[in-house]
Amino acid sequence: MGIKICPEPFDPWQEIQEHQHSAKEMAGKFGATSIFIGTMRDFNEGDDVKGMALEHYPGMTEKQLEKIVAEAVRQWPVIDVLVVHRVGDILPNEPIVLVAVWTSHRGDAFDASRYIMEALKSRAPFWKKELLKSEAERWLVKNTDGYL
Amino acid sequence: MSIKVRYFASLKESIGRSEDNLESSGLATVGDVWHSANPNKALPDNILIAVNMEYVGLSNPVKDGDEVAFFPPVTGG
Numbered sequence: 747m748g749i750k751i752c753p754e755p756f757d758p759w760q761e762i763q764e765h766q767h768s769a770k771e772m773a774g775k776f777g778a779t780s781i782f783i784g785t786m787r788d789f790n791e792g793d794d795v796k797g798m799a800l801e802h803y804p805g806m807t808e809k810q811l812e813k814i815v816a817e818a819v820r821q822w823p824v825i826d827v828l829v830v831h832r833v834g835d836i837l838p839n840e841p842i843v844l845v846a847v848w849t850s851h852r853g854d855a856f857d858a859s860r861y862i863m864e865a866l867k868s869r870a871p872f873w874k875k876e877l878l879k880s881e882a883e884r885w886l887v888k889n890t891d892g893y894l
Numbered sequence: 895m896s897i898k899v900r901y902f903a904s905l906k907e908s909i910g911r912s913e914d915n916l917e918s919s920g921l922a923t924v925g926d927v928w929h930s931a932n933p934n935k936a937l938p939d940n941i942l943i944a945v946n947m948e949y950v951g952l953s954n955p956v957k958d959g960d961e962v963a964f965f966p967p968v969t970g971g
Contacts, residue, residue: 784971800970801903803963806947831970843971863971869949871942872970873903885904886969 747819748828749811751802756830758783758844765828765846776825776848780855782863788838794879798836803871807831814865822858824849829862831872864892895958897921899931902965905941925952927962940967 748765750756762781766772788795815827830844843866847859867889874886899914906912914931921927924945928937943950944963956962 802970803900803902803944803947803965806944806963809947867968867971869968870970871902871944871965871968873966874969875903885966888967889969889971 747815747826748830749808749815750828750830751804751807752830752832753834755836755840756832756844758830758841761828761830761844762846765826766848769826769848772825772848776850778849778852778855780847780849780852780859782843782845782859783841784843784863786836786838786840786842790876793876795838795876796879797838797877799875799877800833800836800842801873801875802831802833806871810870811866814862814869817865818847818858818862821861822849822854824854824858827858827862829866831866831870833872860892867892895919895921897927897956897958898961899927900961900963902963904966905938905964908938909935921956923952924950924954924956924962927956928952928964937964938966941965942967 786798811829818824824847826848828846832842845859845863847855849855876884897916899916901909901912916930918930921930924943941964945954945960
């Protein structure tokens with residue numbers, strides 16, 4: 747299991763490759779890998795967005811992510827999980843979050859990764875502040891429900 | 895008793911500081927901590943609360959050495 751908070755840009759494909767390569771004990775055991783990558787858009791709510799500052803609560807963020815991953819492991823037969831989340835100043839087209847789940851069968855991989863992502867969205871203490879093209883700044887008020 | 899209070903994101907900006915260190919007796923709950931640190935300000939709607947990095951409610955008890963955090967709904971991912 748891996749949880750990483752990244753203050754610098756990260757390459758999700760490289761993270762997946764390195765994690766899978768280092769977890770040699772799961773070679774031959776997993777048949778499904780579900781990958782979710784959240785990437786910063788250059789638009790939101792009808793406005794052009796040129797950047798974003800992502801704040802977090804060091805310590806609590808990791809603690810909550812560990813709890814969320816543990817909940818997923820209790821509910822589905824998960825072989826491995828990798829969660830990577832950016833903090834700091836982010837530009838459009840940069841990855842914000844990666845959730846990768848390795849399981850024996852696809853249903854569990856889809857369900858566990860969706861669960862982790864939705865729980866992260868509602869419980870992990872991160873906050874986004876957008877910098878608009880107009881130079882105005884605004885905090886995002888609430889995450890939308892991904893199941894709606 | 896000694897309580898560390900932390901604020902994040904838009905709440906931190908509206909309050910104008912990121913933390914308080916309370917040295918006070920008579921703080922029984924998280925609600926007492928808020929009112930002691932912010933005597934003239936009602937706790938805004940929708941604010942989330944954590945004690946020692948676990949989510950709690952306003953009536954949750956506090957003890958010496960606790961870290962109490964107040965912050966708006968989270969918007970990561």
